[in-house]
Amino acid sequence: MTRHLGHIFMTATLILASASLSLGATVSVNPTGTSSNGVYTVQGSDMDGVAGFDLVLKYDSPALASPTVSQGSLISGAIMVANTNAAGTIRIAVVSNKSFSGSGPLVTIKFTTHTGGTVSVASFNPINSSGATVSGGTTTDTPTTDTTNTGTTTTGTTTTGTTTTGTTTTGSTTAGSTTAGTTTTSSSGATYLGTVTMPSDSQIKGETKTTAAGETPVQPSTPEVAAKPGETPPAGEAPPAGETPAATKVPTATKKAETINVASNTAVLERFRAYRGDKTPAIMVALFKQQISPSFRQKPFVALSDGTTTVTIVADLSAETGSSPNFALTGAKMVSLKKDDASSTWLIKALPAKGALSASLMVLNETKVTEYPLTIAPAIKKAAATEKEFAAFLKDAAKTPAKHDLNGDGTYDGIDDYIYTANYLVRQQKARTTAK
Known part of the structure; x- marks a missing residue:
């Protein structure tokens, strides 16, 4: 995670x-x-x-x-x-x-x-x-005394009590998270609000990680090639039902730590990390097209983290019971939040951080926490415009891997294939949009 x-x-x-x-x-x-x-x-x-x-x-x-x-x-x-x-x-x-x-x-x-x-x-x-x-x-x-070497106090x-965060939205209207202290009101009585700035490059504590129901661990085998480049992917695996115990009483110093069950869906990036099979444009694209979760869908299905492009996560939480869910984004900022009361579908519009390789939406309710990974990648200057150019990149990368390190980590691996494929797919999307 x-x-x-x-x-x-x-x-x-x-x-x-x-x-x-x-x-x-x-x-x-x-x-x-x-x-x-x-x-x-x-x-x-x-x-x-x-x-x-x-x-x-x-x-x-x-x-x-x-x-x-x-x-x-x-x-x-x-x-x-x-x-x-x-x-x-x-x-x-x-x-x-x-x-x-x-x-x-x-x-x-x-x-x-x-x-x-x-x-x-x-x-x-x-x-x-x-x-x-x-x-x-x-x-x-x-x-706060530290007497080591100095003997000083x-x-x-x-x-406490600063008011630098907090965005309020009442009902199913838009909730912008980037403007502090603002309030938007509608006729509905439900309230979804508040912001917490979370440092997102460290391990989440207090969790028990599980795999989403219906999802298998990342398979390094060759994926089935069934989708055309640029096609919006179908939804995928279902999140599990795990319990989320939380402290409700005044704790004591000897209180036993509780855990939170976190169901994590496998990100497309993780598929590329684990993949060890043959590499062709069709296979690389198919790794993007494999479903992630039937309850979540990203539109567009892949986006570049250029600092301006937003994505919308469609979350079908009709199977959830209890109080209204809570949402947390890491690697992205909340732009708006809307709810369709008739279908229990939530629309979460988010802006990925510029240059981000990954981001996640976490949905918290009374019984579990479910993580849905966004499919984003940094923009690169030169990406294939055609399948032939894509095939040439993969062929050249096998011969001269050091020249095809796209994320600057000193090595050519599945992450670089992921970044290149994402840029290729976005370029294909733009070409089709322009042609219309």
Whole structure:
């Protein structure tokens, strides 16, 4: 699943439904045990009603280095994404189907290198399960002592109640996630709103991964060639029914961690990673045409992440029961969200991050989390316009692989075939559109 989340920070937009929030939520960071062991705990206080947040921590580098993040008992059962790639900064995002309650540890940070330095909270943006951003919070100072080599005590800053995120849509009207604090209203009473900025290049924590029902693991054998280039693919595998337990009571320090079952559909990119058979244009195109999920469909079925092209995910959730689903995007920004009440079909319009190789839509409800991978690829300058040119690329790549590294990772492999095929298919789509 981590491969679906990319290698740079992306915005993940969370669309949540109903609940209440205490406006007194605060966080603090303190060393755990002796400060010389390099372990720090971020404590949440008065978190009643909070159902998601993004948190940015700052630490002194290189005195502190190579941090790892583990989930605390207060947010047990939630989805957590942590990014530690940028020295001096840790970005954490947490979302849950149900609100947290009380006070307790949010996360624990452990540094492999710890020769001094301090940790502080740069920003903390919580929302409730209606997506409303906490307002009227305060900034407090919490001692975070590190005596290694220095013997000094320094103070970290805790920021709460900021209002930098939050987009509200009532009913089935469009919900734009890129404008903070805006509200759109219709006559319907249902509400889907709120944003959490999720660092998307790290492993999601608090999950149990499963394979979607009806889906088999990626098959490296030669695919059946049945579709014509540029044809919109049929829908594919069905998401499974797994349970999503969530914490609903005030946790204690000894509370057993809960897990979230995540059903992941196999991305087209993963098919190319695993493929080891013969390579022809028809076979490469067929890998794109194999169905992904009967409940989800992307339009267009392949798109380039050029920073301007949007895709629409059609999600048929008619089989789902319970409360309204929640949606999260990684590797893309939410542009709009619409629901057809008659068919229980959702239309999620998203803008993939420029240059992104992968992106995902996650659907959260009371019983499971289902991930649907988007089919996107970076744009390249030279892509085949004809099947003959495509065949020439594959032939030349076999002879001189180093010259056909399209993603700059120093090797020619299935990822490069994926990028080239995606660009070929998009070019075919444009040619047909122009000809009409």
